[in-house]
Each structure stands twice: as structure tokens, then as C-alpha cells.
Amino acid sequence: MALSFSGIALAQEKSLATLVNEKDAFLVDVRSEKEFDAGSAAHAVNIPLENIEKELSQFQGKTNIIVFCRSGKRSEAARKLLAKHNIQAVNGKGVAFLKSLQKENLMDMLTYRTDKHTALVIKSGEGIKQVAVALGKGAVLRKHTTDVPAFLVMVKGEVRFLINGEEVLLKALDTYNIPANVEHELIGVQDENLFILTKSKYFQE
Template structure:
């Protein structure tokens, strides 16, 4: 059984050809943060400096983002941001799925590198968010380190924020690189192996 991957296009910085991590993008001077939730959700609180273009109107309001070089989309759980990203890509506009508003807010304040270590023997974890509805876990792997085979009881989204990992599921091996995302299916065993020297991915799932 094959599982689809949504590959986020890498946006090149004006002054360098090196891909930035998600945290670097969010904190860059040229970032355009776009909250794609409803106006009511946006009014309840959003990331600092974010504008509101709800998913429902993105297909007509996408022109607001023409010419922007560093667009980060987010919503409540990441699904609406992924749909908005697809709409923008259909108009040749690159964007990155920053997942949830809490995750973007957190990355505006905290550098995950200070919370994690890169062991070649075992994963390092940090709870980015552990709320009533959503749990987000950042996981770091050194080269060859393995997050052993396990399952999730609810749908989950994985996004690589640094490095590269091998994702093994149902006898299939998938290479996920920086800013690639993967929708993890329920109740199917999978494991993750670090490829680079320093690798970080974030798993977001509901409760």
C-alpha cells in the first residue's frame, strides 16, 4: 500500500542558496505569516505579525501574496494550511506549511536546537505543545539513530524542520527532507531513522 507525500517546495533566501529551517523562516525579516483560519478564530489570537486570509477565500485572495519570497501558512492543526499551500502552488507561489498557530508562536519565541540533542543512539524529544486538543512533539535524531517502530491511534502530521530522515512503513522506505511533510495513517507500524548528522521533525496530532 502506497501513502502519499506532500513535498513542500524550498524557498531560496535572497542572499543565500542554503535552505532555512522552519524556525529561521518564521523569524526572518522577510517572512509573511498567513493565518488561514476563519476571521473569528484569527480574532481569538494569532502569531505575531500574521495576516488573515481564510482558506475559504484563498482561491480569490491569493494575489495578496504575489511577489512574497518567504510565506509561512498555519491554522489550527495544519490541514487547512496544507490545502491553502496547494492553492498557492497552483498559481506558482511557493509557501511552507507551518502547521498550527501554537507551533508558529512557539518558534517565534524558542529555538528548538536549544531543547534537543542529536544522539546517534536514541531520539531526543521535546513537547512543543500539549494542550486539550492538540499535541506536538519535536524529535531529534543523530545520524543512524532510530525512533523504533510504533503506531498512532489518531491521524498525525510529520514535518521535517532540519536534516533528513528515512520513514519506514509497510515495507516501504520514504526519504523526507527539510520542510517535507507526511500524513501518518492510524494504526500502521512505522519507524524513523536519522540520515544527516542533525535531524529534527515535529509530529502534530489531535487528542
């Protein structure tokens, strides 16, 4: 039996969490511009409810449309309005609820370059910072130090970790405690090498 979201039967059984995280998801925040600017779901566009009919062209050709607002009332009104124009959409309900279903894949946001590393800040807060770093084969994260202790987790591939005149080979799922103020360098071994680095003043060496 196909699932139904606010009266719309889907051809295939897919949960809202699945729809939200598919690459073709078109997430539309139908709240006001002011509300949108205060924070919304990742990758969402803002088309306020009162502008829906003026912006129908933005929905053309989209097959996975999810509308949402603060509580689900305006998004249900938007869904019904789009249905009148033969555009199917799913009511994603409230923004907080929708955000709780979203996930991100680091593989989609990083590239494995051979000439240098690429990095992405995952989380940052008071006294702590978490970064994902990708290295292609032979790429070098040149000699540097951290002002606070750091904890490295290898996710994929292998890296040569050079520290204190020695070399440590780190493989997938290896972990390593990096001391503060000690110069070190990392070199990618395989075509795709990925690790997550967490720096925190709260870590003990």
C-alpha cells in the first residue's frame, strides 16, 4: 500500500525522511522572507505562501517537491494551491521537524585533489571545532601545529602522518591523538583519503 502525505499517494513507498534526503528534493520554505532569513532547512529555497502562484515556473519539472513552514498549516495551504495547478507536493510540516530528518554526506561536499587538501567545517562552537579533511594521492597537508590538542579519526583511505621525525601510517578507522604545539604533516597514500579532525581545549594530552 502506498504511503499518503496530506492526501497525496506516492507511487512508491517512501517515508518523508527518505524524500527529504534524495538528491532531487526541492525543499520550499513557504514562510515569510524574514522568517526564512532567521534560519531554515539546508538547501531550501524561500517562496512565501502568498507568492506561490506567481512563482509556479520554479516548480515546473520538479518531481520531489516538499513544502514546509513553521507548524505545517501554511505548507498544507501551499500544497493544496499547487495541486490546483496539477503540481504535486508533499507537506513537510514544520521547519524544526524537517531539519530533524535531514542528513549530509561528506562525500558529496569534498573533493580529493592531488595538489592540495580540501576541508569542510562540520561543527564549530565554544572551545571545540570539528573538520573533515580530504586528500588525494600524494596531496600534502603541510607542516603545521594546533594550539590545542586534537583527535583524528581516519574514515577512508590511508595517510602518512609525519611527526617528531617519525612516520605513522594511519588506515581507515584508525584514531590518533595529536598533541598541541607539535609540528606535523600529512600525506595522502590512496586516491581518496578522508579523516575527521576534532580540536578542543577540553581534551587532555
